[in-house]
Amino acid sequence: MEIRPILSALSRNKTGAFLIAAQIALTFAITINAAYVIRDRLATAARPSGVDDEDRVVAVRFAMTSSQNIDALQQRDVATLRGVPGVESVAITNQIPFGGGGWSGGFAVGNTRESPNVNAGMVFDNGDVLKTLGVKVIEGRYFTPDEIMVIDPDTSRDTPPVVLVTRELAKAMFPSGESVLGKTIYLGNTPDAPAVRIIGVIGLMETPWASVSAKHLYSVVFPQRLLQTENQYLLRLKPGALEQTKQAVLAALAKNDPDRVAGRDGLASIAKMRAKRYRGEHAVAGLLIAVTVFLLIVTASGIVGMASLWVNLRRKQIGVRRALGATRGDIVRYFVTENLLITGTGVVAGVIAAQLLNAALVRQMTLPQLPWPGLAFGVVALIVLGVGSVLGPAVRASRLSPALATRSV
Amino acid sequence: MLKMEGVQKIYRTDLVQTHALRSLSLEVEEGEFVAVTGPSGSGKTTFLNIAGLLETFDGGRYTLDGKDVSGLSDRERSKIRNVKIGFIFQSFNLIPDLNVYDNVDVPLRYRGLGGGDRDKRIKDALERVGLASRLKHLPSQLSGGQQQRVAIARALAGSPRILFADEPTGNLDSLMAREVMNMLEEINVQGTTIVMVTHDPELARRMHRNIHIMDGQASDFDHGSDSRSDAPVDRIAPRIVASV
Secondary structure, X not given: OOHHHHHHHHHOOHXXXXXXXXXXXXXXXXXXXXXXXXXXXXXXXXXXOXXXXXXXXXXXXXXXXXXXXXXXXXXXXXXXXXXXXXXXXXXXXXXXXXXXXXXXXXXXXXXXXXXOOEEXXXXXXOOOHHHHHOOOEEEEOOOOHHHOEEEOOOOOOOOOOEEEEEHHHHHHHOOOOOOOOOOEEEOOOOOOOOEEEEEEEEOOOOOXXXXXXXXXXXXXXXXXXXXXOOOEEEEEEOOOOHHHHHXXXXXXXXXXXXXXXEEEEEEEEXXXXXXXXXXXXXXXXXHHHHHHHHHHHHHHHHHHHHHHHHHHHOHHHHHHHHHOOOOHHHHHHHHHHHHHHHHHHHXXXXXXXXXXXXXXXXXXXXXXXXXXXXXXXXXXXXXXXXHHHHHHHHHHHHOOOHXXXXXXX | OEEEEEEEEEEEOOOOEEEEEEEEXXXXXXXXXXXXXXXXXXXXXXXXXXXXXXXOOOEEEEEEOOEEOOOOXXXXXXXXXXXXXXXXXXXXXXXXXXXXXXXHHHHHHHHOOOHHHHHHHHHHHHHHOOOHHHOOOOHHHOOHHHHHHHHHHHHHHOOOOEEEEEOOOOOOOHHHHHHHHHHHHHHHHOOOEEEEEOOOHHHXXXXXXXXXXXXXXXXXXXXXXXXXXXXXXXXXXXXXXXOO
16 A cells, blocks of 8 residues: 555645545534434434324314313213213323423422422323323233222312332332332422322333433323313224314314314324424434535545546646556556545544534533444444545546556646 | 467447557567567557557467467466566556656566565666666656667566567657667577567668568558558568458
C-alpha cells in the first residue's frame, strides 16, 4: 500500500482533502445523533401497551347530557352493546390507554409526609376492563364481583379497599423486589389519605398520556364503576369487525340516549389512538430521516465531485502511472486508499464531534448516551459510503489510457 | 529485442478513419541505440506508444524480448511495461506532489518489491544520474535538466531491458540536452537498448542507426521528402523494411 506517498501528496493539496474530511466529520456527528434520536423516537412509538390486540379493542367516548339516572343508563348501554353483532365484551372505565386524558394521583407506601409520592394513573374497572383490554393478572388475583363498587361522586367519597397495581409501579414503590401482595398503599401521603390493599399485580398497561418516562406504565386499578357523565365504554370486537360494528354501536348508544353527544373520535381503536399519540414521534423521526438522507447524499456527492475533479486534474499523472506499470486495479486502489485516508480522518473527527453533540443532547433532551455499537456502525457506514462514492471516479480513472503519458495534454 | 511485422494502427471516429501506422515493419537488436525520426504526424508517437505497450494495435505482429505481445491482457501489458520497459518523456512527467525519492519509487511499488530492495534501487539510480543529494526535493524545486535526470533514474531503477525515450531533450536547452544525451549513451554502453524519438538531426546522428517514419510506415530516408522534416540522418538501417 502506498500510504506514505499518498499522505505526502495530500499534504500538498490540503484544502480539498480538509473540506471533504470536515464534511464527513459534520455528517457523521449529525447523522449518528439523528439516527439515535430516530431510533429512540421509533422505539418509544413502538412500546407495547399491554393491550393484546389494539385493532380489536375500541373505545367510545361521549358526554351524557339528558339522563338523570346514569346508573340505569350505563347498565342499559352495556346490555345494548353486548347485543351488537361483532362485540365480544364491554367494559365501563374512566380512561383508556393512549386516550390522552384521565385520572392520576400520588401514591405512597406510608401516610406520612416523609413517604414519597409516586404519581400513577387511576383506572376504574367495572369488572370487565382487564378482560376487554386483554391485560392479564400476573400475580395475586382479580377482583371478585362483590368487590366492584358503584360510586356516585356527587354523594360519596368512598374508595374501594382493594386495588391492582402494574408491575412497574410495584417495582417503583417497593424497589427491594419483595412481593407486594397484601401491602397497603395510600392515596396520598397525608394522615387522612385513604388506604388500599394490593391484591394483584398486572403486567403492562399503558396510561392515557403514554409519557416518555418510565411512569407511562404506572397504574393502579380500582374495582369501581363511577356514575359520571364522562365515562367511556371499552369494547372488544371480533377480528375484522370494526367497520361493520362502528355504525351499529353508535346507533345503539344514540337510541338509548338521543341527546348524548359523542366524542370527537366516535369509535376509535386503541391502534388508532396509539398512532395519534405518537404522531409527533413519527414526524420527528421522518424529518430527521429526511435530513440524514439529504446530508448523506450531499456528502456522497461531495466525495464524488472531489474525486472526479482530482481524476480530471491528474489525467496525465494517471497515464504516467499506467505507463510505469500500474494496472487498472492499482489505479482504483490508489483512489480508494486516498479516500479511505480522508474519510478515516473525517470519521475520527466525527466520532469526537458526535460525542460532544450527544453530550449536549443528553442534557437538553434527556437522551441516553450514544452506545458504542451504534458509533461503530456509523463508522463502518460512513467508510462504506466514502468508498462507494469514490469507486465510480476511480474506475473511470483506471480506464484512462497509458498513452496519455506521451500526449501533451 | 523488438520486432514489428506489418503492424497497423487505425484511429476511428464516427466519420473518419485515420491510418496512423500502415503495415509498419522493423527490428531493433539488443543493445542498439536507435533514433526514430519523422515529420509531425508521421506516426512516431503512435509507434512509440505501441512499442512501449501503451496502446494496442489493429493488425500485424509485434514481438518484444522474444514474446509475442499481440494478444496480451491489459494486466499482462502493465506487467511488461513495469518490468521490461523504461520510459523517458519529453515533459519529464514527474508526479508534482511527490519528491524525487518517491517519484523514482513509483514503478518499483507497482512491481511489489520490498522496502529495502526499493530503497537500494532508488538510491543507486539517483546516484547514477548525480542526484543522490536531492532525494527530498520536489520536481518544482529542480531545473529541467535535473527533472529529466530524475525521470531517467525512475526509468533505470527497475533495470529495464529497453528504454523508450520520447524527445527526451525537447524541453531542455542545448547544454542540458547534451548532458542528458551523454547519460543515455552511457546507459546504452552499459547494455540497455534505447529507442529514442527525436526531431533533432544532431541527436539522430549520434545514434547507431535511424528509423525514419513517414505516413505511418518505416521507410528509407529521403532527404527531399518533406520540407518540414528533420535534417538528414547518417544512414538508414538495413533492417528497416518498407512495406505496403
